[in-house]
Amino acid sequence: MKKLLLLFTCSIIAFVGFAQPTQTIRGKIVDKESKFPLVGVTALLMNNAAQPVGAVTDVDGTFRVANVAVGRQTLRFTLVGYKEILLNNIVVEAGRETVLNLEMEEAITELNTVVVKVKRSGEAANEMAMVSARQFSVEETERYAGSRGEPARMASNFAGVQGADDSRNDIVIRGNSPSGVLWRLEGVSIPNPNHFAISGTSGGPVSIINNKYLANSDFFTGAFPAEFGNTTAGVFDLKLRNGNNEKHEFGAQFGFLGTEATAEGPLSKKSKSSYLVTGRYANLWLFNKAGIDIGTQAVPSYADGFARFNFPLKNGGNVALWGIGGTSTVDILVSEQEVSDRNIFGQNDRDQYFTSKMALGGITYNQPLNKSTFFKATLAVSNNIQDANHDFLFLRKDAVGNPLVQNQKYVIDSLRPILDYKFSDTKYSLATALNKKWGAKSTLKVGVNADMIRFTAFDDVRNLNETTNQLTPWRRRWNADAEGFIQLQPYIQFKHYLTQNVALNVGLSSFYSSINKNSYSPIEPRAGLSWELPNRQKITFATGLHSQGLPTYLYFYNPANTGTANTFPAKNVGLMKSWHFVAGYSKMLAENLRLLAEVYYQRLYDVPVEIQKSSFSILNSGAGFSRFFPNPLQNAGKGRNYGVELTLEKFFSNNYYFLVTASVFDAKYQGSDGVWRNTDFNGKYAFNALFSKEFTFKKRKSLNIGAKYTATGGRWYGPADITASRQSQEVIYADATRNSLQFSPYNRFDIKTEYKINRNRLTHTIAVDLVNVLGIQNLLSLSYVPQAPYVKQEYQLGFLPVFFYRINF
Template sequence: MDFPLRFMRLPIPVLSILLITQTAYAQLTQTIRGRVVDKESKYPLVGVTVQLTDVTPTLGTISDTAGRYRLTNVPVGRHTVRLSLVGYKDALLNNIIVDAGRETILDIDLEEAIQQLSAVTVKAQRTGDARNEMALVSARQFSVEETDRYAGSRGEPARMASNFAGVQGADDSRNDIVIRGNSPIGVLWRVEGVSIPNPNHFAIPGTTGGPVSIINNKYLANSDFFTGAFPAEFGNSMAGVFDLRLRNGNNERHQRSFQFGFLGTEGLVEGPISRKAGSSYLASYRYANLWLFSKAGIDIGTQAVPSYQDAAFRFNFPLKNGGNIALWGFGGTSTIDILISKQEVSDRNIFGQNDRDQYYTSRMGVAGLSYNQPLSRNTFLRATLAVSGNSQGAGDDYLFIRRDSQGNLQVQNNRFVIDSLRPTLSYRFAETKTSLAMSVNHKFSPRSTLKVGLNTDLYLFSYNDSVRTITETATSVRLSNWTTRWDSRTSAVMLQPYIQWRVNLLRNMTLSTGLTSLYFSLNNNSFSPIEPRLGLSWDLPNRQKISLATGMHSQIQPAYAYFYRFTPAGTSLPRSDYNRDMGLTKSWHYVAAYDRLLGRNMRLKLEAYYQKLFNVPVEQGNSSFSILNTGAGFSRIFPGKLVNEGTGRNYGVELTLEKFFSDSYYFLVTGSLFDAKYRGADGVLRNTDFNGRYAFNALVAKEFTFRRGDRRGSSLNLGAKFTAIGGRWYGPVDETASRLNQDIVYRNATRNTLQFAPYRRLDLKVDYKINRNKLTHTIAVDLVNILGIQNLLSLSYAPQPDGTFIKQEYQLGFLPVFFYRIDF
């Protein structure tokens, strides 16, 4: 460091201040490191050239015998990394974020070239191609940075995915996702190769979403999301797949992260267990801060304050030749008490009914042991053994509200006058599952790869539910004796073997074909012996590509629905698990796609699809009920006898225009036009509940970097998102049946003949990052529905003092989500 001679004559205190200031504004740097392996065999690659191409002079290094590489003294900011090796296609990774507070670890798969072509380049970050090499269409890789970057996503994979073409969120209060008009129950969640229960707080049986995700994006690695015609390894799914990967902790340096915000206070620690062996640990914990919304006067749809907490861990131990064993797990618990007896009549409550106190608790957890080992330069073994469980428990206390002589509910000081509370509901559902997923990849040549595997799940079910029927007259309310609706304890096995083969038919044409099968031992009707999958991709001149895919898919029903003990009125049939013999729902997927790169940093993608659904459970008799309308909300289903005689069909077109992050900005525009209909047992072709017919999303973000010389210590990101979706379908209310069931019941013959108004929402996000020496501060606020647009959510059963009971419930209004995070 050179100083003019005149500085030497300054007093020592002044000189010290100048030295400290100069040091504070010195160039901030960090390390990029990781490991490079063959894409199919996962065998470590030696001699890979790794270069940072956007700095002068260029930084570079070469991978060692274990495939490891390290780039030191990398300036903080966004960078481009190029990896190259003779006999392999280059990999170009754009928009790699380097912060002062933590090392950037990039583990890269390189694809072997069919023939050596100097012009061939794989731009993994630029195209968003799936990590799974068998997927050729309707698949996308998403990164942890994307879940943080998108306005309105709240750092959750499901809310982030709702921005993709063909995908829409269910409502503001939950993160269920509707893919191509399908029910959210058709979404499969997988972690480290095994299927897991609904990974959300306040999960309701038979759903795949919830208000808040248990999964924290801070411990996720880059993962895949599929929207149709997925490869053979993915079974028991009709609509889409989240295939999540967990990252390892830093095996050289101890790092910590602390975050405080409206959604929770959380901490994460990671570091080496043994630097010599390369083993590492990672652990995180989060506790809810939703009481802050209440203190700030922010409407979250209820006066009750939800409470939740979750945690995760991962211990990774490297083995020889690039293998590893990892012990991992995550889980959470949540509870909410909606006490109408202590609320005012005018209080909003979209999560419960206003004639009873409700108590609800849910828990979910999974722990697993994963083993990954290259057996040779061409063969790779992966196995995961996991145990998961989830449970839900609830209780209701009915409010006996005093009535006047005309039968109207009495109110005093804006509160109902309550004579007594009587219990009317008690249930606890629990499922435990032991899962084993094994697969072997073998690369015959650069042209041909085979994957063979088996997914096995052993289920243990425990369902208990008792209820008292409420009989309401003009002047009184009576309770019946307790009735048992569920009382089952049993087990079942699911087996899903598969084989998938990928082959390059020509230099520019790739075929991916496979077979799978699904067997569920609960009954004799749940066996799908052969399900073919087929995909074809053809690269054209001018960076264009055409892809085609088809496949048969099947899925079991929401598990609790098998065991509902329904007794038709006026009969003497024995009480039994009335729907235990339901078979699998099945569908055929057909997809055609066109991709084109428009310049270096922009992509256009078009997809058209048709989905034929059959063997759909519907209610026996002249009924409009179909399982295709379930899975989004806080209610269970209570059907009569279900038979696999329903059908459905979905078709549509999707457009994606995406500019990848360059020149300090990016945008993503997606649009879908679709039609989703079904036939119940009455034979009428109707709109499904989710047939909004169109969905549009537009996201944009700009980054401003603040420099002092070569120093890039701070950045400001401004982002926005606009969403427009067609409204949900419903029908006229059957008032007599609704009063009898104390819930909204629609008229059977006119179901889904009415539509809610279209959904609109504008979100803004501001993210300010400050880098200091070995330290990164992040301050962010997500302004959800900044215009406060009132979007209709549903009709609810809500008795009012004037005798009416049908109430329109609106979705959440303006919701600011703030957090502060420090990484060090």
């Protein structure tokens, strides 16, 4: 009997250890416009086309497919009168349930006509978007080689987008300044969501946003719908996901970029309320220990976290409380570095102490009012802080005035404070929207986005007098004590199907800022047209007027430190304007192969430039770790961008995918001197090629091997004015010859491997992202050094291996 019991126990253990791991796919499906739950939607798992397994949504719009084999799955969702949804790259892991929240669009049908239309992965969720828009998923941020799991770096693979800066994730869209990119979360505009953020920029070295809590989100590169305001370049419209409301799930991750922990689950299984929390702490010291070049000998430190609590209401509504925050610190001590050490994140003649903080919290309310009307509102508050102190290095010099070097280090005579500043930007935001649909043909969306901004800042600086080798007296450039102003952006947009295959979208937006009397754009028309042709072809067109104000800190720059209005160089500067024109063509070449082409033209006017004749333009701002200190500005500048973009995308099927994007463009601007020049970001071309192949082993294990090649034109610069550079202790370009020279083209090849092991209710993932695996040296910028020739070339990061191990259970 004991032998039989032992044999039975061993058999059970063997069965559990080697049985095929499975997991549940479930979710909720609602109408795209009204967000009302859809009953009777058929969800089919297409892993076996001859005998598909499926489920049907209930009265709450929910469905459940149990015992789904782990791996990549294809699902098709159908409902009479609605466009089908085909998802052919759903990753099912043993360690966590796959929860899908989908929106179906009502189909336009004519008498005696039956047309099958399919909405595929990648199409923008925003119903008003006609062109230059794409939905991206969390899976894409992890799949793309070189993306490091960040939305911004992932988006640099799309046509018309450049991300050719290894040290930062700035997004350059169609030659526009990265400061023109708008980040939104749950409908409200948010501060720069990056660690080590600098005022007036939208990028940074590491994102605070963690893909662990993102839902599928939209990315726009031009001619945005009317709901997006105060932007001229692009939009990241991020959505948050809810935690699992049925079971508790946990995850942990360790890697070069950080140690992370995630927990989610039900607060109450009866009410279906849920929680989702994450936390991350930097491990960048690992790079230093391993001798990997990250551009500086300093070891940056950062941490971030997120929490979301969701509470369902009656009739399909819900309330969610959420918050995100991050802090980062780096001490770049040039006094302790060797002369040859690289320092691409700071200046070479001083010790620099820098801290940044970002916090954002809000409450979001969603409620379908009936089967045709939906209301959403988000109330949020955010705060963004930068705090910096610099100590200037007084170097001992030899008889001819060259700095003394001993043991490969500068000989320091003394360190004296030269810069002290702190900026704090607090914003209270409200975003409301009401969707109303009339049958399948017409949808109206109205709303308003409102912000109240309070800016507190001080900035004290002194300069080096080279004649006396002494520092000048302290001078205050910013002295703002909770200065406040409001921004309002009401909008209305209407979408109507003229025929079954032709959709028209028209809208009006307006933007007002109380910062000054010139910051008002009363009417900004937007329009788009989509025409579906036979043989799975589509032609699109969109146009619109867009406006944008200056970064907040520039309005309060006061180098004279007086209360006189004319001593604020940017105090009365109005909005920059941009007309967008985009035409597109797309065709499904095969079941999972799509070709997309777009041509665009942007006319920029009322661009802030200096009153005195110069080459300065705000169109060159927003990249790097420097603030701008302009002379008095006026809205007299111009700009124009035009180009052609091609995308060839093979959606993930048969265990592989590829994406090829190519852009040819030209971006020029005109300063107050009337000369047309290349913008800093006019790379002329951009090319990306990505490929990934997945190998599966007995359905338990999988190996994904991917590669990416990027090639873009170099950024523009000009000869340096050495005298002015020595006076300012930073590179100052000769004004007349600005942007007459171009860095060499940027090239990079990345490889990513990911090995996944599924056990019962447990998933292990090991990934290695080899960024710039060939170690190609790409120029980044020019920097100032305190000895002849006073200017040197700085190179981008070389080979950078990024490793992580993750477990979900």
